[in-house]
Amino acid sequence: MSAGIRHLPDQLVNQIAAGEVIERPSSALKELIENALDAGAQQVSIELSEGGLAGLSVSDNGQGMSRDELPLAVQRHATSKLPSDDLFDIRFFGFRGEALPSIGSVSVLRLTSRQPAADHSWALTVSHGKSGEPEPAAGEPGTRVEITDLFASVPARLKFLKTRKTEAAQCYDVVRRFAMSRPDVSFLLTDTGRTVLHLPQQDQSDAGFARRLSEILGPVFARESVPIAAEKPGMSLSGYAGLPTMNRPTTTQIYLFVNGRPVRDRQLLGAVRAGYQDMLPRGRHPVIVLFLTIETDAVDVNVHPAKAEVRFRDAGSVRGLFVGALSSALRAAGMQATGEGGEAALRQFSSSPTAGSGRPYTSSYPAHSPSQHSLTAAQAFQSP
Known part of the structure; x- marks a missing residue:
């Protein structure tokens, strides 16, 4: 007893x-x-x-x-x-x-x-x-x-x-x-x-943010990434996505932030994978830095003891923002070969759905083209 x-x-x-x-x-x-x-x-x-x-x-x-x-x-x-x-x-x-x-x-x-x-x-x-x-x-x-x-x-x-x-x-x-x-x-x-x-401390500008990312991720990411800039009512997404040929065997270089807070959220990881769709070889993961800014009453950060996961009031809308912005930016970039992947990696990609995967995910949200603000940041980031 x-x-x-x-x-x-x-x-x-x-x-x-x-x-x-x-x-x-x-x-x-x-x-x-x-x-x-x-x-x-x-x-x-x-x-x-x-x-x-x-x-x-x-x-x-x-x-x-x-x-x-x-x-x-x-x-x-x-x-x-x-x-x-x-x-x-x-x-x-x-x-x-x-x-x-x-x-x-x-x-x-x-x-x-x-x-x-x-x-x-x-x-x-x-x-x-x-x-x-x-x-x-x-x-x-x-x-x-x-x-x-x-x-x-x-x-x-x-x-x-x-x-x-x-x-x-x-x-x-x-x-x-x-x-x-x-x-x-x-x-x-x-x-x-x-x-x-x-x-060192950077100024609060696009160029300052670009320098910080380059210091951490190196010049290869600076050359082989595309700017992400999209928004929907109550939320916006910004950052840089590595080209599909710049990939890793684990998710350790997927950097996601919600209102500035680093998170390791399964919903958002799934949205990133969907955004790359069939552009990555099986078992490979992108190098990416994304910042989601969302109204505080639309997200709950108090669902995990270490505050590593979040819950969204409208998870579908957040997913649509990620998928639409990523797929549009990556396809617009033309999936150029990089020094890390080259033509051999590109041959593993297909523009059609893989067998058994069904219709590729299509977001009902048309991602915005990068704003002049984001393009300025990209140019600063990707300059030698």
Whole structure:
């Protein structure tokens, strides 16, 4: 017979919550970068130790926190990012108030912060769910969060971590995605003393966005991609789609954003595949960067613990926008051969449906031709 019903201890509750949100070092890193951007940071510095397995830290020059705010920051469901009770009016990356307490329940977390007008920083340490008191500390304006001993209190979770190389790659990918979304913010990523990424701040222009993408994806993508620009009432789609001959064996270079938030959403992945229709060889995936801007009350970002998936009020309309914009732009580009694919890859494409696939998907929405604004960006991106 089971024991009687009882309330779970707060530390165990936090560890359960951490299991949903913090799966690996990259999960913790994602939450910390979101906090930095929500705080208005223009500079974000990430330090990994052994690919994040031995520890990681994120420093920013955002607005910082006061002494009295530090204890609140490590308590569950305490947040400054949800000014109303409307979960369909979310304008920040974070809003649940669970990231820091979840991380602190399964690691040693040290939080150091200073507001611009303050004389000094304040620091607070949380060790596997047990929080200390704020104490004076040295530090520049902004916030620094250091994480060590991740999952030391939950050995079962440690067993599921992969090799240093794999965990590091996951962390690098998180930084790249946020850097694409925010070219106006500088990012510095180091791993065990080695500089992995150094992305200077760009101006908020088409050319600045183009430079950021080129820094991350390289000159080949700049040459072998087409601009995407389309809109429907209440939503718009923009970005760059790699030509079909520039393809990969996995979906790791499909970069999708909803209102600036990086997502890995199955609905949107399906829409991307439909947009390329029969232009890709079987088992291959495109290199693509797409930004969907949609009214906040038309999308729910609160359907996944890590906010990686979203739910749309009118999913069919979103799919139609993706498919129409992609298929029109790619076919207009003529599917030129690239240095990576060449004629051999082009021979694998067919302009007719593959056997057994039925009629190719046809969107009822005619995608708009790229605007002058987008063409200007494309020219800047694709220039030598």
